[in-house]
Amino acid sequence: MRLVSFDDYRIGVLTDSDNVVDVTGLLPELPAEFEPMRMLLLIERWDGLRPQVEAMAASESGVPLNSVRLLPPVPAPRKVYAQPVNYKAHHEEMQDSPWSGTAPQVSSDQGMFLKASSAVSGPNDPILLPYSDRVIHHESELVMVIGKGGSMIPVDDALSHVFGYTCGLDMTVRGPEDRSKRKSFDTFAPIGSCIVTADEIADPQDLEINLWVNEELRQHAFTRDMIVDCKNQIANMSWVARMEPGDLVFTGTPEGVGSVGPGDLVTINISQVGELSARAQARE
Numbered sequence: 001m002r003l004v005s006f007d008d009y010r011i012g013v014l015t016d017s018d019n020v021v022d023v024t025g026l027l028p029e030l031p032a033e034f035e036p037m038r039m040l041l042l043i044e045r046w047d048g049l050r051p052q053v054e055a056m057a058a059s060e061s062g063v064p065l066n067s068v069r070l071l072p073p074v075p076a077p078r079k080v081y082a083q084p085v086n087y088k089a090h091h092e093e094m095q096d097s098p099w100s101g102t103a104p105q106v107s108s109d110q111g112m113f114l115k116a117s118s119a120v121s122g123p124n125d126p127i128l129l130p131y132s133d134r135v136i137h138h139e140s141e142l143v144m145v146i147g148k149g150g151s152m153i154p155v156d157d158a159l160s161h162v163f164g165y166t167c168g169l170d171m172t173v174r175g176p177e178d179r180s181k182r183k184s185f186d187t188f189a190p191i192g193s194c195i196v197t198a199d200e201i202a203d204p205q206d207l208e209i210n211l212w213v214n215e216e217l218r219q220h221a222f223t224r225d226m227i228v229d230c231k232n233q234i235a236n237m238s239w240v241a242r243m244e245p246g247d248l249v250f251t252g253t254p255e256g257v258g259s260v261g262p263g264d265l266v267t268i269n270i271s272q273v274g275e276l277s278a279r280a281q282a283r284e
């Protein structure tokens with residue numbers, strides 16, 4: 001099933017004919033200030049709600065996708081985990097790069113980092129570039145959306161904690177500061193356009209990632225080349241910080257990172273998962 005957030009934080013199922021069926025009515029009313037958390041509630045209650053969501057999606061025709069305004073599918077995650085330097089070829093390109101002061105170590109040594117959850121943006125949001133005199137890179141990444149939470153999740157059980165998958169851009173200012181600064185600017189975590197539920201992805205290590213800037217293909221890779229695979233990321237990260245429903249895990253970028261400037265249209269496509277485009281502009 002493909003799920004979207006749209007308009008005023010409503011939740012929809014994307015049908016095979018790309019219509020949106022609004023299933024918001026299956027969830028309790030929320031005060032307006034808490035509506036951005038509605039997707040967290042759906043994920044939390046998914047096991048009980050799924051049959052009703054499926055029935056509603058099958059019986060209603062919905063409205064055309066282009067008649068709604070898509071939001072990031074998880075507009076307000078509690079946490080955004082990320083895996084550094086997780087593809088060998090990206091490790092190699094970064095070792096020779098002028099962008100980082102010290103040569104990065106490989107992912108299995110480095111573990112994890114956190115991006116500010118307020119950096120999340122969606123398919124209709126610009127990527128706001130905070131500097132005009134610094135190198136700002138795109139990083140195309142498969143993103144896991146956590147379903148059932150947990151602490152110290154065993155590797156063998158880890159993929160059962162995945163609610164679904166989406167496309168993500170781990171936007172990054174290159175330079176010497178801590179990652180949490182360089183990767184946490186507002187709009188530096190575009191995700192979407194939809195969540196594909198985990199039952200539709202037989203193997204998250206068998207996906208193809210492509211990223212274009214305007215018409216130019218910059219990144220082309222396969223998730224089988226991750227250094228730390230998805231299930232081990234969940235085990236490692238939850239060993240540190242307890243996972244909660246709706247948390248996001250950016251699983252690392254392959255080689256081919258490059259700079260993004262004002263006006264550039266950045267598009268990521270992941271096989272079986274979908275596509276996300278966002279245009280960069282200078283921050284006022």
Ligand code: MN
Pocket residue numbers: 082083084085139141170250252253
């Ligand atoms: Mn990254």
